[in-house]
Amino acid sequence: MRLGQKILIAAVSIYLVLFFGPLAGFDLFRIIGEIARNPSTLLQQLLIGLANGSLVAIIALGYTLVYGIIELVNFAHGDLYMLGVFMALTVIGATGATEESSTVEKVVAILLAFVSSVLFCGALNAAIERFAYRRLRNAPRLAPLISAIGMSFLLQNIGLVWGGLRAFFPIMGVNAASPKSFPDLLGRIDLFSDVLGINAPVNFNTKSLLVIVVAGALMIGLRLFVQYTKLGKAMRATAENRDAAKIMGIDIDRVISFTFLLGGALAGAAGLLVGLYNNTAVFTMGFTAGLRAFTSAVLGGIGNITGAMLGGFLIGILAAFSDQYFSSRWTNAWVFAILVLVMVFRPTGLLGENVSQKA
């Protein structure tokens, strides 16, 4: 194509987006006006986006790990994370910790919830791999995908029933399907006004900071693990070429199990963090969060750990911007539009290497 043609096509598409965008909340002129009027909101949304994005990123790591090693879109991952939230909620409910509890009680409750939800999700994910995916490893590629969708529905249903167990866990509230309130154990101390004593136009509290720090630490830890440990090397080898890895004496079943365990553990950690951050839990939260996380993984380049993190932050920021400037009703549509656009025009994502598609 000649340059002139390209410019023409670009101009026409931009005009069409400007024309029809307002239907879906994207009114560029209004948005520019709003930003000009109140620029600090932009910074505020950036911070919110970073915190939300880091949560998305932790879930995205699970997708990317599994896809990297067996090229399976593990649909059930989002719902696994939802069960992680429920596990954390159940454990915190059992310890009896509330907002009014002492710091020691809170810390103990959070640690217990962390350990149990990480172990639970890790073990569950490995069990799912054993039950639903392992036998399909050499089947046509769509078979494990469909199996994963089935697992996703099953897990979501388990969440629904779990949420109805008010007889055993009073914290679940009266109604099985309605959102449950997750105790706000972290509290909200604003970094700028309360800690530093600066009168800043934006808020940034300890909760958000904690989430970002934990997410960053998890990513760096994972990156180092995959790069430098023996098991990490085995994972990379299995991802590169399963048969060759097998010939080299790698127990690929164990490596794949471990990958699922790791991904599940991350989902459990994300579950606790999201519960503490958003203070709400509902059995349908896994599906949307899972799709957002998957979008991040694809955007960053699926199979790439740094990419998943980058994609998570970008999607988090996009969602925060959309909530503020487009309309929160359209946020999901925009995220899915990004998913479709990336899949169609740049399936390798931002940082991904060239992965060939197999039917």
Add this chain to the structure above:
Amino acid sequence: MQMKTLRPAINIGLMGGGVALLFGGWSIAVMSAVVGAMVGRAYGQRSANRTPDAIARETLTPGLVAGVITVLGGVLYHFVIRPLTGQSVNYLLFFKFFRASIPINGIAVFIISAIVGIALAAGTAQYMGRLQGQPERQRRRGLLVFLIVSLLVFPIFEQITNMQWMAAVITVLIYILLALGLNVVVGYAGLLDLGYAAFFAIGAYTTALLNSPQIDIQWNFWLVIWVAAAVAAMAGLVLGAPTLPLRGDYLAIVTLGFGEIVPVVFKNLTAVTLREPFSRICFIGCDPLIESVKACIYACTGQLDLTAGDRGVNPVGRPLIPFIDNPNDPQSLIFGANYLPWYFLVLALVVLSIFIIRRLRDSRIGRAWMAIREDELAASQMGIDPVKTKLLAFSIGATFSGFAGAFYGSYIAAIFPTVFDFSVSVIILCMVILGGLGNMTGVIIGAILIMGTDRLFLPQIADLLKRFMNATVLPNVANPALKDFLSTSIDPIQWRLGIFGLVLVIMMLVRPEGLVPSAERKAELHAGDELAAAD
């Protein structure tokens, strides 16, 4: 006859008995006819005899066995389940006949139903068995006659005996339509579409907008249904086009993305304004106080509420067919809430779709779909245009969900965005996979099993279980926590999506080709037999 040869008949009978166990009453007769036909077909096909009369003699005993087992299920319902669930054994059922209700004793119904049932089981078993001994052409005609008679007789019988199955049956038929459409995309062309409910939504919303007070357009249903199908077909082209370079799971994810976007769009188009971005000249949904409305086309006095969001488009107009219930005319209600016209309308749509899809499948296009499914590269080398073929698959598959959406819209008379979420796409996919990818009979059976479970059996099981809990278990439980748990958490309906998910997983693990595999897949699995038979 030995036990071993009777085993298939016993299995089929247990199926019928299971249904009779849940519903009792007239379901015994209905299920006996069904199991009789199944037994007759199964035994007739494997019979060593080749004369119709000999086969009919041979299928009589298994048919009777299956019928008796079904009746036994009915016995259990009436004399064990009913007392356990706190319902009286001696109860009344009602015949409904031209708005008159005629009471009839439940035990009497059971006795009549059991006698009729055993006779029906024996009769249908012999009929189907006899067919198996006849030449191909006659066999097909006989099968067709059987199907037509039962599809005509059942709804009338159902209405008169007041079985309360019709709402579920109509839903099953709608989903058969959807599953047949998805089968074109997934089964024939091999394109895994996870957003099929989007086309259902597009068909339904097209109908709703063109035949409701929402934007004040009220076209005739018979026009709208074709428009809806055409719009869905176009949507199939538009949403299919970007996915063409993709394969396998990437294709699946992109269709899923579309499937998520479409309901969000319908949900949120509640305040539509359309302006030229630079000059701000307004076309749709303008505010005359603040801007130029010279070019305004529609809704010139404020924002246009196109879809009413979560409140839904309501009421959607109904088709003009004889006997349909017209809210303004009480005389139009023949059997009370009248399902019959809807039943025959959707049945006609299903039959039409089966006819069209069969013709398409056996045509050049159908073979092109399957060639693309098996090996895209090889197919394109043989002169098949993959772009055209895939787009046709998307668009033709979408057409049938357009029909389904149009029917659904006027049948329910109200359209909500939440009806078309991802779970609907997955349930339809579940039907196609359970029945057998690429096999129309299988897909229909899959739809009947899944939707029948969802709309008929699960609610009934839930109802019986709840009664059982209230009548038998809860009075004996002292612990309040356990009591609360038993009364709230033991609910099979709560598990419906989980059950479908589990079905998908188990089918993939155990029988990926489905309950009734397509001829091609069978041929792939039994290539040797084919060659031997060809001599």
